[in-house]
Amino acid sequence: MTAPAAPKLYRAIIDTLQDEIATGKYKPGDRLPPERELVERFEVSRLTLREAMIGMEIMGLVEARRGSGVYVTERSADILSPSDLDIGAFELTEARRLVEGESAALAAVTANAGDIAALREVLDRMVAENERELEDEVADRDFHLRIAEATRNDAMVLVVQTLWDVRHRSPLSMKMLERSRRAGVKPRIDDHRAILDAIAAGDAHGARKAMRDHLGRVIDHLLTATEIDRIERVRAEAAELRNRVSRFATT
Incomplete structure (x- = not known):
């Protein structure tokens, strides 16, 4: 049993x-x-x-x-x-870091010129979404799925797609991502460009590292965006200190 x-x-x-x-x-x-x-x-x-x-x-x-x-x-x-509540964004991103790191490494070996061109087009869309401050981040998802598709491994595509689907289905994950967006966090263009450059160069080790570094920074940003107690308290104390200094200076 x-x-x-x-x-x-x-x-x-x-x-x-x-x-x-x-x-x-x-x-x-x-x-x-x-x-x-x-x-x-x-x-x-x-x-x-x-x-x-x-x-x-x-x-x-x-x-x-x-x-x-x-x-x-x-x-x-x-x-x-x-x-x-389902799965939280931290747990989900840790899983993505493992899976998508290997997806990027494999894509560096298997991607062809058409895959690279498609990734460049998606990256351009990501830049445009950031400039328009769109919340759906469709291009971000497409970029990561395109990498999985470039592996020519249907199981890898399924796993990556499932992780992204869970990201939008879980109430806990969505609440955490909403806080992250309110804190001004957007898809990091430089991170995605580094991933793309490594895949285009056929550098499996570099692609794996670039993807893991990127998703590690996503975790760091989520951590910063959920600093409810410490950061907000420090801001409130700093504001009060400025008010006291201002009152003292006018007396």
Whole structure:
């Protein structure tokens, strides 16, 4: 008999905190402990903890207040379950980094002149989408799928396409990507151009590295965009300091 799969780390955090809210350890209006304390308590990365916090926001359990922290909300009868959240953007991007790194390396060996021309056309569309600040980022998806198609491996195409489909189907992933866009993060043209140049040069090692570096930076940007507690608090404190200095200077 197969043992049941262990729950995802972010779901385990949500389950624990949800139980503590239900039993009154944290009441509506209470501020949850700071990120540093929760990371140490659950022995997880900041990425995992932020997935959990955003998941709890989607479920209606907490709300993030600018410059203050994360607070328990009034409980609602129609609260979602952690299983409704699906896969988070951090977890998904880690998987993409592994799979699409190999996709780019293989494409560097198999791509022909037509594939390279198609990738250049998609990159031009990506530049245009960035300039028009479009939210759908269709060209970004097309670029990565074109690379998979250039591998001449239908299984690779299916895996890459599935990862992108999950990206848009998962409520947790979409919420995190929405925050990233609000923070001004757009597809990195230089990253994609480096990937394309390596594939065009037939450099499998370079293509793999360029793709992994690119998706590593995507994770870094998601991390920055979800710095709810620390960054907003620092900004609020800096604004207050400027106000005090300004008042002092006019007295």
